[in-house]
Amino acid sequence: MSLFRMSGTFVENLPKIYGFYTGGFIVFILLMALLEQAGVKEDTIGLLFVGFTIFIYALIGWLSRTMQLDAYYVAGRQVPTVFNGMATAADWMSGASFVAMAGGIYMGGHPYLAFVVGWTGGYVLVAVLMAPYLRKFGCYTVPDFIGTRYGGNFARLCAVLVLVVASFTYVTAQINATGTIASRALLIPFGVGIWIGLAGILLCSMLGGMRAVTWTQVAQYIVLIIAYLIPVIWMSNKQGFGVIPQLVYGDAVARIAELEQLHQVGVLKPAAGAAPGGLQALVTPHNGPPDTFVGSVRFVTLVACMMIGTASLPHILMRYFTTPSVRSARASVAWSLLFIFLLYFTAPALATFTKLQMLDPNLATSVIGKSLTEVNAHVWVQKWSAVGGLKVVDSNGDGIVQVSEFFMREDIVVLATPEIAGLPYVISGLVAAGGMAAAMSTADGLLLAIANALSHDLYYKIIDPKADVKRRLIVARVLLVFIGAAGAAVASMRLTGILGAVAWAFDFAMSGLFFPLVLGIWWKRANAAGAIAGMLVGLGVGTWYLYMVYAGGMAPWWGIDHLRFGIIGALASLISMVAVTLMTPAPDKETQAMVDEIRIPKGQTVLGSTH
Amino acid sequence: MAAQGSLIVFVVQLFIFSWQQDKIDRECGMAEED
Numbered sequence: 001m002s003l004f005r006m007s008g009t010f011v012e013n014l015p016k017i018y019g020f021y022t023g024g025f026i027v028f029i030l031l032m033a034l035l036e037q038a039g040v041k042e043d044t045i046g047l048l049f050v051g052f053t054i055f056i057y058a059l060i061g062w063l064s065r066t067m068q069l070d071a072y073y074v075a076g077r078q079v080p081t082v083f084n085g086m087a088t089a090a091d092w093m094s095g096a097s098f099v100a101m102a103g104g105i106y107m108g109g110h111p112y113l114a115f116v117v118g119w120t121g122g123y124v125l126v127a128v129l130m131a132p133y134l135r136k137f138g139c140y141t142v143p144d145f146i147g148t149r150y151g152g153n154f155a156r157l158c159a160v161l162v163l164v165v166a167s168f169t170y171v172t173a174q175i176n177a178t179g180t181i182a183s184r185a186l187l188i189p190f191g192v193g194i195w196i197g198l199a200g201i202l203l204c205s206m207l208g209g210m211r212a213v214t215w216t217q218v219a220q221y222i223v224l225i226i227a228y229l230i231p232v233i234w235m236s237n238k239q240g241f242g243v244i245p246q247l248v249y250g251d252a253v254a255r256i257a258e259l260e261q262l263h264q265v266g267v268l269k270p271a272a273g274a275a276p277g278g279l280q281a282l283v284t285p286h287n288g289p290p291d292t293f294v295g296s297v298r299f300v301t302l303v304a305c306m307m308i309g310t311a312s313l314p315h316i317l318m319r320y321f322t323t324p325s326v327r328s329a330r331a332s333v334a335w336s337l338l339f340i341f342l343l344y345f346t347a348p349a350l351a352t353f354t355k356l357q358m359l360d361p362n363l364a365t366s367v368i369g370k371s372l373t374e375v376n377a378h379v380w381v382q383k384w385s386a387v388g389g390l391k392v393v394d395s396n397g398d399g400i401v402q403v404s405e406f407f408m409r410e411d412i413v414v415l416a417t418p419e420i421a422g423l424p425y426v427i428s429g430l431v432a433a434g435g436m437a438a439a440m441s442t443a444d445g446l447l448l449a450i451a452n453a454l455s456h457d458l459y460y461k462i463i464d465p466k467a468d469v470k471r472r473l474i475v476a477r478v479l480l481v482f483i484g485a486a487g488a489a490v491a492s493m494r495l496t497g498i499l500g501a502v503a504w505a506f507d508f509a510m511s512g513l514f515f516p517l518v519l520g521i522w523w524k525r526a527n528a529a530g531a532i533a534g535m536l537v538g539l540g541v542g543t544w545y546l547y548m549v550y551a552g553g554m555a556p557w558w559g560i561d562h563l564r565f566g567i568i569g570a571l572a573s574l575i576s577m578v579a580v581t582l583m584t585p586a587p588d589k590e591t592q593a594m595v596d597e598i599r600i601p602k603g604q605t606v607l608g609s610t611h
Numbered sequence: 612m613a614a615q616g617s618l619i620v621f622v623v624q625l626f627i628f629s630w631q632q633d634k635i636d637r638e639c640g641m642a643e644e645d
Binding site for chain 1: 615617622624625628629633642643
């Protein structure tokens, strides 16, 4: 850092450091634009974007290496409020938010907004019910809280189990997303892309633990938000809707409604068996709210699952363990949501403008209603068809591409948007780097949550309480590598789509952890037996329901399908936890006093800074 | 647009909550020392 002659501590210089970083990144984008003008090949630009950003993250990871316990587990508890907000936003916005969400809205229309509402509203629960109190508690991991609040290794073990199930489901989806992007940008097979992505992820987190992950996540947030906003603002300008697309895209929605009439969206159905699995034609109108009772129930239950799931996901909760005080943990939740809001507020606008680009016959970029030869002449149609993301089939043989004859995978919508809209290739490279940043930052947080729970709670607290600091940190790193490799191995099987696997992770987390955490803070009477019952019954019933609905052929109850099984799991968790608690003796005076203590900001944390 | 509006409400609500809760903590003498 002596290069820029900084005085004061590292934390005081953070705004300056990230200011330089952002400026440097913008210079890099301009440089790439110049190279493109100078005739450098598109593939080289894509490669430079993804390669350069991964190199920067790895460098930050290496500079943040540490051998101290509280630096490794909670970044030394000195991450300033606003920076923790940015890091949480990157931790939170995964491949699903960046790559798949706008695509979901594009294909599914209104029902997909449930994801947007749920994933933001969840932070209200985090701020009010969880984050400040867990910060006051002073734990390293979420099972650390369960284990100390309820007492006993078995409760701790159950919490580790739920954490691993939920986070592992989530991390496979993220590694899958890094593989998808890396294979497209670096021009390598998907199977190899996954392992390259994993190597990048591990470089960021292995040497510095939470400290390294925090500072790379801030860097990744800056890349991903720039990459998401630029194409949307550009398209909005080009189509004449002004520079703040989020506010004016109502007009664009109205235009889409006209075009949907013209192209008969929702009337034309694709011919059966025309496209391979995963590829969809546009059949749902853009702005139709559910008009049936079951439709409304489905919207509300999905919002509830995503909200409660947010408040129970350990990799999010543990970000608030890193702030200097209880007050800053609380304020940090608000900042996190503001940074997340910047992207989520834009996603529906992106879906709308992309759809307009493809439907509006007045725009040169449109494909629907054009002749088959014209459509196949687009470079992006050829490129994405080649990697299996897109397919055009002239089912009725009239030589014109109807809306029911154009198939796309929903998770390519964001990545392909710059090409669809005819923007310079440098923007495509930028979006690929942004998607990579989103998927890597979340994967880092998740892998660390799993490895920390196993090394701190399972290894140190249960298996070998006499282990010294060095041994604990080495175990943590070895576990990180093994879990990452296991995640990559599962991801390479491509079991589900990105959005589906992410929704399951939320459902697992809420089934097993939500009520044991909330009642642990807000109900002094809650005891170990109740918490164990809540975790095991919740996880068990949730998993059973998922299996029955997804694979067992059972009809879903009241429209609660496999994406929403957390509703059933969490309900079972609540009932069993309250019932078992009331049947067994209340916790001792000491535990009750501890619960009183975590509810007020004043005073020492319950657990010491190294434990 | 209802979905977009609810996002704005969530953000504003959290900043107000954080500020008000801090005020209550101070008034009751339960806030952390600076």
